[in-house]
Amino acid sequence: MAVRMTSSVLKVVAALLADPAAEQYGLQLMQATGLPSGTLYPILVRLERAGWLRSRWEDVDPTAEGRPSRRYYQLTADGVADARREVTTMQQQMARATGIPGFST
Template sequence: MPRMTASVLKVVAALLAAGGAERYGLQLMQATGLPSGTLYPILVRLERAGWVESRWEETDPAAEGRPARRYYLLTAEGATSARREVAAMRQQMSGAPVLGESPA
């Protein structure tokens, strides 16, 4: 499982908010406010962990007038794990005990 930092949580939350739709890097940068130098290493780690899958769009960059985009999508495992991690973080931030933990 990838280490859950605030930046990783932003990325998985943005992918969850996409509702199963693919997102490309610029969309994720805009949704999270993260720079490319932070976003792309997180996406690589999430992909290695099996949480995200990616693909290059099949297009002719010259015809489109822009580089080909790489699209990212949460896997079924990634979506389940991401929902759990985002919920746990929300509970921690609200001060509520996390499921399975006893209150201090």
């Protein structure tokens, strides 16, 4: 499924691509991207619906941990490939638009 690439989606994808094998939870992604939760979580839902991400709830006792359970997000194999392709496409478009060879965001 196609994902519309906005600057906010690119930030999320870039944060996830920094370590594609890692699971990251929302607060980590908010800190990495600078996006507020009201922007981040709808993007994560869209990426998961598109098959780019899988998510799971942490299996902990919130009382014992002293915090709510975390939902972890990780790129799927298809998500890694699709995300890299989209980032490359956006970099190429920016290079053409700016006239700077090899321009990357």
